[in-house]
Amino acid sequence: MKAIQLKAPGGLDNIIVSDIDDPGRPGKGEIRVAIKASSLNFHDLIVATGQFPTEDGRILLSDGAGIVEEVGEGVEAFKAGEHVVSTFFPNWLAGKPVPAVGGFAHTPGDGVDGMASEYVVRSENAFTHAPKGWSHTESATITTSALTAWRALVTDGHLKAGETVLVQGTGGVSVAALQIAKAMGAKVIATSSSDEKLAFVRELGADETINYRTTPAWGDKVLELTQGFGVDHVVEVGGPATLNESLKSIKVGGHIAQIGILSGDEAALSVLSLLAKQVQIKGVIVASRQDQCDFVKALEIMNKKPVIDRVFKYEELGEAFSYQQSGAHVGKICVEW
Structure with a gap:
């Protein structure tokens, strides 16, 4: 399968398209998701440029939306065919921030491999349901920036x-x-x-x-x-x-x-x-998984679709980051396969 990786020490010229092993079937408590779209955030940019160093070969991007292909043993919250969107802090389930979310050790695209991959197998806590009626690209805007705004104004x-x-x-x-x-x-x-x-x-x-x-x-x-x-x-x-x-x-x-x-x-x-x-x-750095679940419910009622400035292909991720650096955009920049 294809994935977009960052070669050390970082920099947009060090973003590569790779052919890597498929993650296979989900284990206990995991789900397999076909990723269809992601959105770009400032955090993604500073990882890509090397300002926030990460491991050599890191798969980029914290935000990802797609379709559940298979669920592992014990998973009851999701079923195959459902549309989902990733969480920024998969270990922060609810309540106040805890020491485990004091950094980015478990954040996709930084401490662990991200969502710029055709398929991922992750803990069920690494995703929530996407808003009903939203496209994958629209849903991909939720995880980092929109949820941060929700926490800033509503939760906090x-x-x-x-x-x-x-x-x-x-x-x-x-x-x-x-x-x-x-x-x-x-x-x-x-x-x-x-x-x-x-x-x-x-x-x-x-x-x-x-x-x-x-x-x-x-x-x-x-x-x-x-x-x-x-x-x-x-x-x-x-x-x-x-x-x-x-x-x-x-x-x-x-x-x-x-x-x-x-x-x-x-x-x-x-x-x-x-x-x-x-x-x-x-x-404020994003929010908990429960906050994201609450936000998704609110979005379905508010009927406020995100503002998407431009959509690139995953293979054009370096170009998408350059456009982000230009500051010309209004709202979100997204990528799709």
Whole structure:
């Protein structure tokens, strides 16, 4: 079977298409899945480029959706023919994060082989059912970015109708957060450096937009748009370059979900702002398997399909990552066999 592997030390030129052994039949507690589609995430990119080193020959990509071909002994949650989508932390079943999910040792495409493979055999905990009526490509957008947005706003943020959410940029997490917030009756302020992208997110339902390139002190603009109160939630994906503006934007007692490190991983934080706002800043890396099950049920009710910018073939994964690096996309980039 075909798989997309990364040769050490990483780099897009070291992504290869390989012919490897079929994983065979599932054992006890396992399922065999024919993978049909995956989506790209920032985490996948930094593994592929070698910023997050992994083992030589690692099969890439954390997200995968496909069809159950066979179930092993003792598996009752799935049956052959059902559509499924992978989990980012297969060992984190429910509840609060545990030490086993403190890193990426069990994350597909990083600590273990990923979903850029025609077939996989994994623990049944490595998958959940996909939303009914969704294509495999649509389902493949759930695992990492969309589920992170769900946890940030719903599981951790306890989002309520009428609250205001600030989303940054137009990547997968931010667009999913916009869709979730609007589906739950919240207001959304979106930032981007592109007026064209801001026009697009307004079509998706954003109530207010700010071009952070022409308005670098965008935190002040957020306060103006909220009559000086600030927003209830910030979905923070920028990192060091945006965190202090996010602190300016948040209301007293508000919630910042720190998700991204697009501008690096070390920030000069205004402790005075942190104290004055009495804000909760919570680090978020995806969510548990139970959160994903809850999210899938919500998606079936919300009827909000993901925004997919472009679809490549798995064999074009290096080209897909290059497109991701360009920042030209809005929403998700996907690959299919």
